[in-house]
Amino acid sequence: MKNNDGHLIIGASTVNSDLLYKVGVSVPDPIIYFKISDKEGVVVKRLEYERFKKSIKDNIPVFLPQDIVENSCAVPDEVKVLEEIIKKYKVQSFEVQKKFPIYYADLLRKLGVELKIAKGDFFPERKIKTKSEIDKIREAVRTAEKCMSRTETVLREAKVDNDNYLVWNDKVLTSEALHAEICFEAINNNSTAVNTIAASGVDSSQPHNIGSGPIKAGTPIVVDIFPRMNKTGYWGDMTRTFVKGKAPDKIKKAYETVLKAKEKAKEKIRNGVKASEIHKLAVDILDKQGFTTGTKDGVFYGFFHSLGHGLGLDIHENPIVSTKTDAILKTGNVITVEPGVYYREWGGIRLEDVIIVKDNGIECLTEYNEILELG
Amino acid sequence: MKNNDGHLIIGASTVNSDLLYKVGVSVPDPIIYFKISDKEGVVVKRLEYERFKKSIKDNIPVFLPQDIVENSCAVPDEVKVLEEIIKKYKVQSFEVQKKFPIYYADLLRKLGVELKIAKGDFFPERKIKTKSEIDKIREAVRTAEKCMSRTETVLREAKVDNDNYLVWNDKVLTSEALHAEICFEAINNNSTAVNTIAASGVDSSQPHNIGSGPIKAGTPIVVDIFPRMNKTGYWGDMTRTFVKGKAPDKIKKAYETVLKAKEKAKEKIRNGVKASEIHKLAVDILDKQGFTTGTKDGVFYGFFHSLGHGLGLDIHENPIVSTKTDAILKTGNVITVEPGVYYREWGGIRLEDVIIVKDNGIECLTEYNEILELG
Numbered sequence: 001m002k003n004n005d006g007h008l009i010i011g012a013s014t015v016n017s018d019l020l021y022k023v024g025v026s027v028p029d030p031i032i033y034f035k036i037s038d039k040e041g042v043v044v045k046r047l048e049y050e051r052f053k054k055s056i057k058d059n060i061p062v063f064l065p066q067d068i069v070e071n072s073c074a075v076p077d078e079v080k081v082l083e084e085i086i087k088k089y090k091v092q093s094f095e096v097q098k099k100f101p102i103y104y105a106d107l108l109r110k111l112g113v114e115l116k117i118a119k120g121d122f123f124p125e126r127k128i129k130t131k132s133e134i135d136k137i138r139e140a141v142r143t144a145e146k147c148m149s150r151t152e153t154v155l156r157e158a159k160v161d162n163d164n165y166l167v168w169n170d171k172v173l174t175s176e177a178l179h180a181e182i183c184f185e186a187i188n189n190n191s192t193a194v195n196t197i198a199a200s201g202v203d204s205s206q207p208h209n210i211g212s213g214p215i216k217a218g219t220p221i222v223v224d225i226f227p228r229m230n231k232t233g234y235w236g237d238m239t240r241t242f243v244k245g246k247a248p249d250k251i252k253k254a255y256e257t258v259l260k261a262k263e264k265a266k267e268k269i270r271n272g273v274k275a276s277e278i279h280k281l282a283v284d285i286l287d288k289q290g291f292t293t294g295t296k297d298g299v300f301y302g303f304f305h306s307l308g309h310g311l312g313l314d315i316h317e318n319p320i321v322s323t324k325t326d327a328i329l330k331t332g333n334v335i336t337v338e339p340g341v342y343y344r345e346w347g348g349i350r351l352e353d354v355i356i357v358k359d360n361g362i363e364c365l366t367e368y369n370e371i372l373e374l375g
Numbered sequence: 376m377k378n379n380d381g382h383l384i385i386g387a388s389t390v391n392s393d394l395l396y397k398v399g400v401s402v403p404d405p406i407i408y409f410k411i412s413d414k415e416g417v418v419v420k421r422l423e424y425e426r427f428k429k430s431i432k433d434n435i436p437v438f439l440p441q442d443i444v445e446n447s448c449a450v451p452d453e454v455k456v457l458e459e460i461i462k463k464y465k466v467q468s469f470e471v472q473k474k475f476p477i478y479y480a481d482l483l484r485k486l487g488v489e490l491k492i493a494k495g496d497f498f499p500e501r502k503i504k505t506k507s508e509i510d511k512i513r514e515a516v517r518t519a520e521k522c523m524s525r526t527e528t529v530l531r532e533a534k535v536d537n538d539n540y541l542v543w544n545d546k547v548l549t550s551e552a553l554h555a556e557i558c559f560e561a562i563n564n565n566s567t568a569v570n571t572i573a574a575s576g577v578d579s580s581q582p583h584n585i586g587s588g589p590i591k592a593g594t595p596i597v598v599d600i601f602p603r604m605n606k607t608g609y610w611g612d613m614t615r616t617f618v619k620g621k622a623p624d625k626i627k628k629a630y631e632t633v634l635k636a637k638e639k640a641k642e643k644i645r646n647g648v649k650a651s652e653i654h655k656l657a658v659d660i661l662d663k664q665g666f667t668t669g670t671k672d673g674v675f676y677g678f679f680h681s682l683g684h685g686l687g688l689d690i691h692e693n694p695i696v697s698t699k700t701d702a703i704l705k706t707g708n709v710i711t712v713e714p715g716v717y718y719r720e721w722g723g724i725r726l727e728d729v730i731i732v733k734d735n736g737i738e739c740l741t742e743y744n745e746i747l748e749l750g
Contacts, residue, residue, distance in 0.1 A: 015390055028570070046675060047583055098478035103492055105477040117478055183562045187555050194567055195403070208422055300421060 006036040007122075008094040010078070010104050017313035018097060018122045020233055024057030032081060036089040043068055043081055079107060086111055097122045120318070127310060127318055128332035133234070134356060134365075137311060137334055140229050140236030141354050141365045143189045147225045148240055148368055150185040151178055151198065155242055155374050160217045166244055175199060175211030178223070186227040191236075197224035204241075204347040207305055207340065217245040220347040222340075226315055235315045237336050238366055239352035242374050254341050254349045255372045257289040261339040262351050265307060269337070271359045275319055275327040279307040282339045283323075291341045301343050308336040311354055333357040334365070381411040382497075383469040385453070385479050392688035393472060393497045395608050399432030407456060411464040418443055418456055454482060461486055472497045495693070502685060502693050503707035508609070509731060509740075512686060512709055515604050515611030516729050516740045518564045522600045523615055523743055525560040526553055526573065530617055530749045535592045541619055550574060550586030553598070561602040566611075572599035579616075579722040582680055582715065592620040595722040597715075601690055610690045612711050613741055614727035617749050629666060629716050629724045630747045636660040636714040637726050640682060644712070646734045650694055650702040654682040657714045658698075666716045676718050683711040686729055708732040709740070 013020040014028045022033055023042055032043040041061045044052050052062045069076035069084045076084075082104070085091065093114035096105070105115055121127065129137065158166040158173050166173035178198035186193035199211030204222040215221060224239040241258075243251060261282040268281055283293070286303050293302030308321035311334050319327040321335060329335070335357065340350030353366035388395040389403045397408055398417055407418040416436045419427050427437045444451035444459045451459075457479070460466065468489035471480070480490055496502065504512065533541040533548050541548035553573035561568035574586030579597040590596060599614040616633075618626060636657040643656055658668070661678050668677030683696035686709050694702040696710060704710070710732065715725030728741035 046670075046673075047581075047680075050581075050674070051583075096477060099474075099476040100478075101474040102471060102477055102480040102490065103473035103475075105480065106492065115477065117481065180562050184559060187558045192569055206422075206425075208426075295421075298421075299425070305422075 006034060006089075006091050006094040008096055008100075008108075009033040009122075010101065016097075017233075017317070018126070020313050021123060021126055022057065023052070023060060025052055025055045026233060027052075030078070032078060032085075034085055034089075034094075036085075036091055039089055043078075043085075046075075078104075082108065083111060086113055095122070126312060128330060129312065129334050129356070133312065134334065136229065136232040136234040137236070137354070138365055139232070140191065140227060140234045141238065142236070143186065143191045143227045143229065144225045144236035144238045145366070145368045146189055147182045147185045147193060147196075147227060148223060148238060150181055151223050151225075152240075152242065152371075152374065154178065154181055155221070155244055158244060160245060164216050164218065166215045166217060172214045174214050175203070176213075178215075179210065182223075182225055186225075189227070190231060191227035191229045193225060193227040196226070197222060197239075199348075201347055202344060204349075205301075205342040205344050207342060207348065207350070215244070218243060218248065220247075220251055220349055222348055222350050224350065224352065228315070233313050235311055235313070237311055237315065237352065237354060238368065239338055239340075239350045240368065240370065241349045241351060241372065243372055244374055247373050248346075251346065251349070252372065253289065254291060255351075257286060257291055258339050258341060258349045258351050259370055261285040262337055262353065265337050265339065266353065266355060266362055266364065269329060269335075269355065269357060269362050271329065271331040271357060273329050275308075275321040275325050275329055276323050278329070278337075279322050282307050286339065286341060296344075299344060303339060303341050305340065308338055310335050329357045331357055331359050381409060381464075381466050381469040383471055383475075383483075384408040384497075385476065391472075392608075392692070393501070395688050396498060396501055397432065398427070398435060400427055400430045401608060402427075405453070407453060407460075409460055409464075409469075411460075411466055414464055418453075418460075421450075453479075457483065458486060461488055470497070501687060503705060504687065504709050504731070508687065509709065511604065511607040511609040512611070512729070513740055514607070515566065515602060515609045516613065517611070518561065518566045518602045518604065519600045519611035519613045520741070520743045521564055522557045522560045522568060522571075522602060523598065523613060525556055526598050526600075527615075527617065527746075527749065529553065529556055530596065530619055533619060535620060539591050539593065541590045541592060547589045549589050550578070551588075553590075554585065557598075557600055561600075564602070565606060566602035566604045568600060568602040571601070572597060572614075574723075576722055577719060579724075580676075580717040580719050582717060582723065582725070590619070593618060593623065595622075595626055595724055597723055597725050599725065599727065603690075608688050610686055610688070612686055612690065612727065612729060613743065614713055614715075614725045615743065615745065616724045616726060616747065618747055619749050622748050623721075626721065626724070627747065628664065630726075632661060632664040632666055633714050633716060633724045633726050634745055637712055637728065640712050640714065641728065641730060641737055641739065644704060644710075644730065644732060644737050646704065646706040646732060648704050650696040650700050650704055651698050653704070653712075654697050657682050661714065661716060671719075674719060678714060678716050680715065683713055685710050704732045706732055706734050 009019045043063045065076045068081050095116045158168040175198045182196045197210045200215040200221040201219045203209045203211045204220045221242045226237040228235050265282045306322035310317040338352030342348035355362040355364045384394045418438045440451045443456050470491045533543040550573045557571045572585045575590040575596040576594045578584045578586045579595045596617045601612040603610050640657045681697035685692040713727030717723035730737040730739045
């Protein structure tokens with residue numbers, strides 16, 4: 001009998017979340033994961049063998065290369081291991097990820113194996129979070145909130161000097177100093193936060209700009225924090241925007257409008273709604289208040305990113321909430337809701353929560369409140 | 376005329392160091408890099424366009440998708456962009472990385488493009504570091520040394536309680552606390568250190584075990600620190616092994632032998648020597664003192680990893696210094712030299728420096744001294 005429903009991953013689970021999802025063990029060097037009908041297994045090097053035997057998810061069998069290729073003098077390489085798996089399990093085809101390496105793809109095809117590239121998700125079940133996964137994401141969201149609280153504390157403690165710059169710990173407060181404070185707090189909570197955004201002034205008008213240099217009073221400070229828990233690999237994600245001192249009216253109006261877009265979008269989310277409709281709802285609210293989207297001299301203004309994204313073992317995963325998708329939100333999806341507006345003239349505002357889609361609404365995992373002006 | 380010497384990468388430079396090497400800009404979302412004869416370019420999204428224009432290496436032309444696919448109503452997707460590049464530059468073949476995604480590979484082949492998978496290095500010139508690269512690695516090595524110095528300070532400050540545990544800051548000192556201290560120091564020096572090893576006791580006998588739990592006096596503490604500089608993306612890497620208080624004689628002997636293996640290996644390295652010979656030299660020194668290698672009950676003991684690896688934009692890159700390679704070391708290679716011995720009965724010892732291969736010897740970038748026992 002030929003087997004026709006195999007799954008194959010060759011990769012490192014630190015950068016391949018489908019693999020991490022399956023095996024539950026973080027490993028920086030490539031391993032082989034296969035599932036052929038009801039036969040499942042991972043092939044790991046000796047160095048990782050004991051750790052995998054102890055920690056692997058769902059009791060997936062763990063093999064050494066020499067367990068697969070028996071009676072081999074030297075430790076067999078991954079090519080020999082793949083050849084033997086195909087022979088032993090009579091593999092006819094494998095489903096692989098879009099990013100499956102061409103090197104192994106050519107090798108397998110030469111051996112007569114048909115490769116089917118996953119059209120959408122490799123493991124569609126990843127989109128529906130289990131109770132255990134939700135607990136892990138909740139922990140990560142709590143961690144993000146602790147980092148946000150630290151940021152808010154620093155901004156509140158800061159004084160404003162005669163040139164309108166923030167001063168904290170006897171130094172002018174910079175984006176870099178906020179990045180470091182957030183990073184410390186993340187570490188102290190068994191997580192890692194890199195590429196944290198703490199962008200003020202014009203930097204805040206570019207959604208991907210992490211911010212640099214001194215921070216002034218009266219301008220928006222966009223703080224987007226996404227720690228990954230060291231033990232579980234699950235991500236938290238949240239954004240708040242602050243102004244030290246008084247905010248100009250136009251910033252206040254932008255803040256209120258973005259907040260409204262976030263809350264109204266959350267009200268509309270439930271099992272069965274189209275993701276694109278939720279995105280459009282947010283756009284409508286922003287448009288109605290004059291926060292329209294377009295380009296000027298080749299630079300985007302307004303709201304020009306997705307309203308949200310799935311959150312789990314990847315910081316950005318399906319379902320994506322945007323106009324470009326035909327995704328239907330389903331009970332058990334965990335997604336961000338993060339409208340924002342960005343204008344080169346005065347900066348940006350973004351607010352982001354994490355929610356679970358439920359049958360008749362949502363559960364919001366983010367509990368952090370919204371305050372624009374910090375005294 | 377058909378063009379037959381193209382290079383193509385589709386990926387994110389945060390995880391694709393060949394790409395980072397070429398463009399010099401860190402980007403978490405996939406971009407397209409191509410070089411066809413003397414035509415070179417990157418295609419990036421609007422969100423990244425300004426940043427690339429400003430910071431790209433060697434003035435490589437930066438394109439938006441709509442610059443490539445002209446007169447397109449919507450923003451063209453990467454498939455359309457690839458089609459247009461092939462047509463416009465009459466591409467007949469592309470050299471691609473081993474890890475080039477099967478999805479794009481199949482697409483390009485369908486368009487009649489031949490894909491040549493790089494046999495060894497995609498950009499072989501990466502192995503020979505320029506002066507500017509060496510400066511960046513030196514900075515990263517200095518940063519690793521600052522983190523090591525912090526670790527040594529903590530271990531020196533620690534007291535030993537009646538049960539032989541280390542106590543620091545009124546708490547029993549753990550591997551986790553050392554990880555955090557190292558991480559703080561890395562952040563304060565504009566770098567990121569994750570998966571840092573600070574493993575004591577039996578944990579130290581597993582080279583990949585980062586360590587956990589309380590630390591005792593009289594047992595080896597292997598500290599392996601590899602920070603990546605936030606701005607440049609270059610890595611530092613170093614290992615020292617400490618014992619708090621007095622070390623038993625067998626640990627002293629192992630330490631002296633590993634130290635000798637490291638220094639003798641460094642003495643032998645120069646332009647033109649075989650990497651495998653350097654590895655064997657270290658093995659011989661260890662063997663001669665009784666630190667032999669093998670397996671017992673399925674667990675390795677002795678010296679069972681590579682003596683060293685190239686260091687640059689990847690933490691592990693070519694040339695690898697082991698018995699399995701036929702690499703010849705060349706002037707301008709930057710490599711680690713890190714012999715170690717590991718025994719489940721008492722733990723492990725590893726010492727690691729970073730060196731530059733020169734015409735007639737080496738320059739050692741690591742300046743940190745070797746002390747086993749900390750009072």
